[in-house]
Amino acid sequence: MxxxxxxxxxxxxxxxxxxxxxxxxxxxxxxxxxxxxxxxxxxxxxxxxxxxxxxxxxxxxxxxxxxxxxxxxxxxxxxQRRPLPTGLGAPSSDPTGELEQRGEVPWLEPLPDWVDDESDPSVIAGHRESVRLAFVAALQHLSPRQRAVLLLRDVLQWKSAEVAEAIGTTTVAVNSLLQRARAQLDAVRPSADDRLEEPESSETQDLLGRYIAAFESYDIDRLVELFTAEAIWEMPPFTGWYQGAHNIVTLIHQQCPAELPGDMRMIPLTANGQPAAAMYMRQGEVHVPFQLHVLDVQGGRVSHVVAFLDDSLFPKFGLPSAL
Incomplete structure (x- = not known):
């Protein structure tokens, strides 16, 4: 045609x-x-x-x-830009302290994962790297125009002249915007050595299974062995973020509404090219949407969790309204 x-x-x-x-x-x-x-x-x-x-x-x-x-x-x-709690500039929080919620902040959101079966492995890897939560969060530190130039040049691989024509500016201006965008991004995004493990690898799937089992059996203390020593936990729309496996476990003990094994149920999935899980919390005779966890996995352990408390995301991921 x-x-x-x-x-x-x-x-x-x-x-x-x-x-x-x-x-x-x-x-x-x-x-x-x-x-x-x-x-x-x-x-x-x-x-x-x-x-x-x-x-x-x-x-x-x-x-x-x-x-x-x-x-x-x-x-x-x-x-306004869309941050995560770690992007607000405050130090890590006390896990025994009060939670502060800011619903008026336009928080960053996760993206359902999609990969075509026939896609080339390098294409899949490139797509996942470009939608990784940490990368998208780093983009939020740029102006929209810098974002556009960087994405068109570095993700879509357009030439400077093509970008200039697309956004109505000059090639010189594009190159200047790109230089500043790369410099700002380098200051906030993960390093090249900070590679995540593939979500469908057997090691990552095993780790995700143990992570889910710890929550569902309410054996929260078991999570300590699954996190890295400097792991980070954050959960928008709450502004605090927490660092260290023991601090994360303390936070969950202090703030999680679950009390017994079976109060939480989780469905494994992928989001932003990363392992993820949808958490449902017991409410009467059913379990209702509670949090959507997106995990960074490095060296066989969980190094970062963003737990999104936004049940409007569940249908976007094709998840049921209750279990």
Missing amino acids: SLLAKEDNDFSALAEPYRRELLAHCYRMAGSLHDAEDLVQETLLRAWKSYDRFEGKSSLRTWLHRIATNTCLSALEGR
């Missing part, structure tokens, strides 16, 4: 294969799954309206990403 066909059905059929990568791109820009879904819808609407002017000088994929980038830039103008 020609890319220049102008029928609506042709456009839908041609654009649909790019929906998921457009979602990932908008998610990296916005740091929000909910916002990214809206931005993709707006992107496709804009593309459909202007499809009769698409001349095929670039690929349809490039054209759609250009529209998506500008849609994101317009939407993000004047908006």
Whole structure:
């Protein structure tokens, strides 16, 4: 089918294969799954309206990403960045202290994982690295325009001239924005040695199974042996973050509403290219959505957990409303 066909059905059929990568791109820009879904819808609407002017000088994929980038830039103008608690600048918290909740903060959100069975392993690895929670959190330290330039250049591998044309600036300006963005990102993102283990590896799956079993059996003390010594735990919308296996276990003992084995149930999954688990808490005769845990696994142990207390995320991950 020609890319220049102008029928609506042709456009839908041609654009649909790019929906998921457009979602990932908008998610990296916005740091929000909910916002990214809206931005993709707006992107496709804009593309459909202007499809009769698409001349095929670039690929349809490039054209759609250009529209998506500008849609994101317009939407993000004047908006707050989306942090995690560790990005607020405060020191680690006392696990025995009071929890402070800030629901008005637009917190970073996780992204459901997707990998095509036929994808090349290097493509899968590249996709996962580009949506890793720590990387997306680091992007939030950049201005939207810096984010756009860095993602188009370093993730999508566009040339500076292509980026300049896409966002309406000069190649010199693009190179300047990219240099500043890389410098800022290097100051906050994980180091090159900070590689995560693949979520589907047998070692990671075994660790995730033991992690889930510790919660479901309410053997919280067993978690100490699963965390690294300097592990971090954070749980937006609470502002505190906690470092060290023993501090994390103390926090869970102090604050977790569960009291008995079976009060918590968990479903294993993947998010942001990382092992994850959806936690359900007993409420009467059923278990209801409570937290969504996204784990960093390094050297056979858990080095970081972000436990999102946002039950509106559960349907986005295809999870049941109750167990």
